[in-house]
Amino acid sequence: MKPCGTVTKSTAGLASLGGGLLVVLALSLPAQAAEDQIVIGTASSTGVYHVTGQAFCRLLEGPCHARPSEGSVANLRDIRRGEVPIALAQSDQQYYAVEGREGFADAGPDDTLRALFSVHSEPFTLVVRRESGIQGFDDLEQRAVNIGNPGSGQRATMLQLMSARGWTLDNFALVNELPADQQSLELCHGNIDAMVYTVGHPDLSIRQAVDLCNAAVVGVEGDFVASLVDEAPYYSLAEIPAGLYYDDQPEVQTFGVRATVVASEATDPDQVYTLVAAVFDNFERFTDFHPAYAILEPERMIKDGLSAPLHEGALRYYRERGWIEEASNGEDKDATEEAETNAATD
Incomplete structure (x- = not known):
C-alpha cells in the first residue's frame, strides 16, 4: 500500500499528458471559436442597433457577438x-461611404462595401426639456x-440638417458630443x-429622458427639411406615432433614414x-424582438x-x-433595376 499523496511514475505521466492536452485544448478551442464567431458592430448599448445585433445572435444560436461601437460612421x-x-x-452613411463623400471624403469611395439588407426606419428625433420652450428645430x-459623439450616425445626420438650415456649430450656445447612452441624463440634469x-x-434612451424629467419629443419640419429629403435618395419623411412615450404626445412629423446591415466584400460568404438565412427563415420570431420591426417586409x-x-x-x-433572378449575362435583374432607379434619382 502506497502512502497517501505518493504518485507513481505511470500516474505522473498520465497527469503530465492530461495537463498537456488541457493546455492544447485551452489554446486551440478559443482560437477556433473566435474564428467561427460572427461579430456584428452595433452602436450604443442602449440603442435599437444593439438590440438588433443581439436579435441576430439569438437567431443564429451559434458563436456570435453583438459588439457596441461609436455608431454608423465608425462601423x-x-x-x-x-x-x-x-x-x-444608417442608409445615408452607407451612401456616403460608397460614394466617398462627407465623412468619408478623405478615404475616397469604398468599392469593397457590400449590403445585406435594411431593417427598421430611423426617424431623426428631437427631445427637449419641457421648460425650455423649444417647439421645433429653429428654436x-x-x-x-x-x-x-464623433463617429455616430446621429451626429452625421445632425450636421447635414444644420447645413440645409444654413447653420454651423456657432449657432448654438453650447455643443455637447455625448454618446446616446449618456445624453438623457445630461438633459435631465x-x-x-x-x-x-x-x-x-x-x-430606451428617450424613454429614460421622459420618465426621469418629463422630457418632450417635438417635430422637425420646414422647407429646409423638405429640400433635404428631395435632394437625398436615402432620406424620407417620417412620423413618430402619437402616445408612444407619454399620453399627451402628439404624432411627431420629422424625416429619417433606414438602418442597414453591411459587410466587406472579403467577409466570408x-x-x-x-446570418441572412437566420433572419428570413425565422422572420416572425425576428419581428417579435422589437416594436420597430413590426412593419418590416422582406421584399x-x-x-x-x-x-x-449586395454581398454574394x-x-x-x-x-x-x-x-432575385439571375439574368443571362450573370447580373441580377432586380438588383440592376434598383441601381438604375437610384442613379436616376441622384
Whole structure:
C-alpha cells in the first residue's frame, strides 16, 4: 500500500499528458471559436442597433457577438479596415461611404462595401426639456444641444440638417458630443436643453429622458427639411406615432433614414449567408424582438436604403428564395433595376 499523496511514475505521466492536452485544448478551442464567431458592430448599448445585433445572435444560436461601437460612421470605417466583418449603419452613411463623400471624403469611395439588407426606419428625433420652450428645430438657436459623439450616425445626420438650415456649430450656445447612452441624463440634469437621436422607436434612451424629467419629443419640419429629403435618395419623411412615450404626445412629423446591415466584400460568404438565412427563415420570431420591426417586409428589406452592391452570401440566399433572378449575362435583374432607379434619382 502506497502512502497517501505518493504518485507513481505511470500516474505522473498520465497527469503530465492530461495537463498537456488541457493546455492544447485551452489554446486551440478559443482560437477556433473566435474564428467561427460572427461579430456584428452595433452602436450604443442602449440603442435599437444593439438590440438588433443581439436579435441576430439569438437567431443564429451559434458563436456570435453583438459588439457596441461609436455608431454608423465608425462601423463603416471598421468594415473597410477589416476590423469587423458585419455591422449596422444608417442608409445615408452607407451612401456616403460608397460614394466617398462627407465623412468619408478623405478615404475616397469604398468599392469593397457590400449590403445585406435594411431593417427598421430611423426617424431623426428631437427631445427637449419641457421648460425650455423649444417647439421645433429653429428654436435650438443659441441653446445648449447634444449633437452626438464623433463617429455616430446621429451626429452625421445632425450636421447635414444644420447645413440645409444654413447653420454651423456657432449657432448654438453650447455643443455637447455625448454618446446616446449618456445624453438623457445630461438633459435631465439641465446641462443641455435638447438632444437629437436618429433611432428606431420606441427607444430606451428617450424613454429614460421622459420618465426621469418629463422630457418632450417635438417635430422637425420646414422647407429646409423638405429640400433635404428631395435632394437625398436615402432620406424620407417620417412620423413618430402619437402616445408612444407619454399620453399627451402628439404624432411627431420629422424625416429619417433606414438602418442597414453591411459587410466587406472579403467577409466570408458562408457567414453572411448564415446570418441572412437566420433572419428570413425565422422572420416572425425576428419581428417579435422589437416594436420597430413590426412593419418590416422582406421584399422591401432587400432593396430599400441600400447603396452598396449586395454581398454574394446574401445574393445566394435571395436567389434560392426566388426573390432575385439571375439574368443571362450573370447580373441580377432586380438588383440592376434598383441601381438604375437610384442613379436616376441622384
